[in-house]
Each structure stands twice: as structure tokens, then as C-alpha cells.
Amino acid sequence: MTSNPIRVGLVGAGYIATWHADAIRATSGVELAAICDRSAAAGQGMAAGYGVPYYASVAEMLKAGVCDAAHILTQPDLHKTLAIECLEGGLHVFSEKPFAANGKDARAMVEIAQDAGKVIGVGHNFLGLPAYSRLKAMYEKGSLGRVSSAEINWHLPLAPLRSGPFGLWLLRERRNLLLELGPHLFAFAHDLFGSVDILSVEVGHPVELAGNGGIRPQSWRILARAGNVEVTFNLSTVEVTDDRAVILRGSSGRARMDFASDTLVVAGENAFELVVNPLVRELSLAGQHLREGVVNAARQAASLNRKSPFGISFQRAMSGFYAGLRDGKPDDRFSGESAVRVIESIEAALDKLPEEP
Structure with missing residues (x-):
């Protein structure tokens, strides 16, 4: 990658988005570039607070060409669809946990990232x-x-x-x-x-x-x-x-x-x-x-x-992910492959979940 800052758009403007936005601003070589949310009230409010443009959809954000990477911060059942849209639109992706709703979706996200020549990561912030x-x-x-x-x-x-x-x-x-x-x-x-x-x-x-x-x-x-x-x-x-x-x-x-x-x-x-x-x-x-x-x-x-343990965990997760992106050596703690292994283990546990009474 070039020495230019990596421009990041946040897809989802809920509670966790402010932690991501502040961590991005504290990460060298990375800048917050856009807020995307289908709720205009939430998205416009956050965008105004951080001084960046608002987009009502991923398609609009991609068309504007203002981002190099996207953070997927929506409810988990939307992660796969939104991540794939961003990857196929030419963006790197960092997804909040859970990475996907199941192991099959998680593996598909990683494979599509590989096919697109992009990096996908996960927010295992702790x-x-x-x-x-x-x-x-x-x-x-x-x-x-x-x-x-x-x-x-x-x-x-x-x-x-x-x-x-x-x-x-x-x-x-x-x-x-x-x-x-x-x-x-x-x-x-x-x-x-x-x-x-x-x-x-x-x-x-x-x-x-x-x-x-x-x-x-x-x-x-x-x-x-x-x-x-x-x-x-x-x-x-x-x-x-x-x-x-x-x-x-x-x-x-x-x-x-x-x-x-x-x-x-x-x-x-x-x-x-x-x-x-x-x-x-x-x-x-x-x-x-x-x-x-x-x-x-x-x-x-x-x-x-913002230097609370929770805030620090986000800052260091962003630093690790984007350093790996720049160096071409993904940090395994936050890699897509790590995300797949975690989701597959959770699925294995759910397979042993006792039946409902």
C-alpha cells in the first residue's frame, strides 16, 4: 500500500461505532472518512459529530470513492452481506464480532476476500x-x-x-x-x-x-x-x-x-x-x-x-490490524482465519447445547 492514510468508513452508527471512530483517530496512518447507516438520524448525527460525510447505503459510499476500508458494525446477521458488498466493491474489511452468524458464512467471507485480493479482519479487541x-x-x-x-x-x-x-x-x-x-x-x-x-x-x-x-x-x-x-x-x-x-x-x-x-x-x-x-x-x-x-x-x-481498558483494547486492535494491512503480514489475532476458527468452535459448542426444556 502507499504511504497515504488508509481511509475508513464505518457501516453502522450504533453504540460500538464511537469506540471504533475514536480508535481509528488514535491510530497512526489511518483516518475516519465516512459514516454509513440506513438510519439517517443515527448516521447524520454521528457524521456531523466527527466531521465526515454520511451515506445512507454501502452502494452510495462505494460510489463516492472516499474509503479504502470499511468496518462492519451492524447486527451480526447482516455482516456477511455487507462485508461481501464492501469486498467486491474494492474495500478491505474489519468486522465486529461475531464475525458471522455461522461458520459457513465466516468461511465464505474469507474466501471472497482472498478472491478479491483484499484483507478481512475481526474485532477480537480484548x-x-x-x-x-x-x-x-x-x-x-x-x-x-x-x-x-x-x-x-x-x-x-x-x-x-x-x-x-x-x-x-x-x-x-x-x-x-x-x-x-x-x-x-x-x-x-x-x-x-x-x-x-x-x-x-x-x-x-x-x-x-x-x-x-x-x-x-x-x-x-x-x-x-x-x-x-x-x-x-x-x-x-x-x-x-x-x-x-x-x-x-x-x-x-x-x-x-x-x-x-x-x-x-x-x-x-x-x-x-x-x-x-x-x-x-x-x-x-x-x-x-x-x-x-x-x-x-x-x-x-x-x-x-478513552484510555480505559475497553478503549485501549480497541486502539490496539486497530493498530494491529492496520499495521498488518500496510506490511502485508496480517496480525493473526485479528485475521479472518482466526475469526473462522473462533466461530467454528462456538458452533461446535452450540451443537452440544442441551435441548430446550
Whole structure:
């Protein structure tokens, strides 16, 4: 590619679009060029706020020739159609997760990108967190010893399950909740361990949606295996305190990466006598918690939360994707192939979903 900035159009002007827009503006060599949304109120409002043109359709945006790449930020069942339209129109594509509604669609999107000579990527944004980069480096270096188990958790209340709006895509079918939230968890497992084999799926805490909308589980427990690592995915949307973390247990240490707060805390044995070890270990953990908390507080105070962990995850995901685009070496964390692997694993889990009561 040339040294000119990569011009990006956002397809979809909902909540997540502002995070993408701000991350694009914080990424060197990339500029926000257009907003596209079939809702004039949403699209024009956002376009005016960012000082870029508005288009009512992808066709209009393509005809204007103002973009080199497009971010697909609509509801998931539209991702495939819109991504293909952009690819065949000559644009690179970066799709929000879930990349597609199923593995077949995901694979088709990647193949069409290859045929068009374009790059397609996915917004597995939490893989961009600094704390996760440190965790992955520790794992690959062997600092935790032989890792035998991993626990990947998403415990965060989801208000729409209880109070609506009940027409959201993630509530339309029972499988949609895992497709919507699962990529965050499965992306970690694939990036760390490679191929993941699903062993079993359990669901619980059923809730009945208003207006005969059906029953939806509020908790999922998925057991899997990746090579010699036993992997547990826990997803809960009941009223609990926020606990989103990746926990690795190895023969010489345990690491907990909190991806809601971008912190990494490591506990390991040391050379002291066994009686002293617990005290030294707890002092070490306390020091790590303090250090990580101070760093995050400084970030957020300095930038009105655009340097919050969520904001940083987007900025680093954009940086990784567009650096790979420029260099001709796609970052596998955010690649289309990575997206396919994640969606196929989620489909394998859905195949083991117990029948509805």
C-alpha cells in the first residue's frame, strides 16, 4: 500500500461505532472518512459529530470513492452481506464480532476476500490489551511451568434479559447469546492454545422473556480441551459483580489476567520455607494489585476513559490490524482465519447445547 492514510468508513452508527471512530483517530496512518447507516438520524448525527460525510447505503459510499476500508458494525446477521458488498466493491474489511452468524458464512467471507485480493479482519479487541500481551508472553516463555488448565470467565449482568429491549439480535434465538459474547472467550483460547475441542456444554439460570419470547439461559459452562490443556469457559449474565478474566494454572505459577480492568497478577512459589511462603506470596500479590490499579487510574484520569481498558483494547486492535494491512503480514489475532476458527468452535459448542426444556 502507499504511504497515504488508509481511509475508513464505518457501516453502522450504533453504540460500538464511537469506540471504533475514536480508535481509528488514535491510530497512526489511518483516518475516519465516512459514516454509513440506513438510519439517517443515527448516521447524520454521528457524521456531523466527527466531521465526515454520511451515506445512507454501502452502494452510495462505494460510489463516492472516499474509503479504502470499511468496518462492519451492524447486527451480526447482516455482516456477511455487507462485508461481501464492501469486498467486491474494492474495500478491505474489519468486522465486529461475531464475525458471522455461522461458520459457513465466516468461511465464505474469507474466501471472497482472498478472491478479491483484499484483507478481512475481526474485532477480537480484548486480544489487544497490554495485560494480555504480557500473559501470552509469560505462557510462551514457560514462566508458569507446564500449564495444565485454563479458566476463561465472563461474569457480567445483561439487563436486556430481564428488562428488554427484547427485540435485540442476541435475544432472538437461544444460540445468539453465545455467538454474541462467546468470541471474547474463545478468541483467548485459540490465540493461546490453538485448536479447541468441545467436550460438553451445560446451561442454567433460565429466564423467560416477556411477550412469549421464549426461555433463555443466563449461564453457560463449556468444558473443552486444547492439546494438553483443560479449558473451562464460564459465561454468566445473572446479577453478579463484574468478573471477566483469563486464569492459567501451571506447574510453577498461576496467572490471572482481568480483561475488564487490564491487569495481570501472577502467583508463584519462591525459595522461602513453606511457613513463610504464604505471607510472601500475599505481599507480592498485594503489590501487583496496587501497581496495576495505579497504572489504570492514571490512564483513565488523563483521558476521560478513552484510555480505559475497553478503549485501549480497541486502539490496539486497530493498530494491529492496520499495521498488518500496510506490511502485508496480517496480525493473526485479528485475521479472518482466526475469526473462522473462533466461530467454528462456538458452533461446535452450540451443537452440544442441551435441548430446550
